[in-house]
Amino acid sequence: MHIEIDKDRCIGAGQCALTAPGVFTQDDDGFSALLPGREDGAGDPLVREAAFLLGGAPAQVSCGVIVVVLHHDLA
Template sequence: MSIHIDHARCVGAGQCTLTAPRVFTQDDDGYSALLPGHDPGDPMVREAARACPVRAITVRET
């Protein structure tokens, strides 16, 4: 599974970080970022993508 964050679309709502804290974090500017060593297979990744209010997260099967 691959995870893509559209940084031009992200507004820093933080729903991804709240939903999947082992995968997502927020950078120094408050925008979504992937944690180093994250597990793309974490079952909460898809839920985090759905929780994003601006649909900035894309999850694809690889």
């Protein structure tokens, strides 16, 4: 899995950081950011749960807008 954040669409609601604090944080301006070395989700079970609960679809995390996308490895 690879996590990507669309920083142009982030509104700084912080739902990703609240749901999976071991993977997400907020930068100095309050926008979503990944913790260093967590681009793969670091095996955090809350990342997949966040994707389901927040995005309504198993591949997206949302906080009102779709800004965090989980790319699933097919290998």
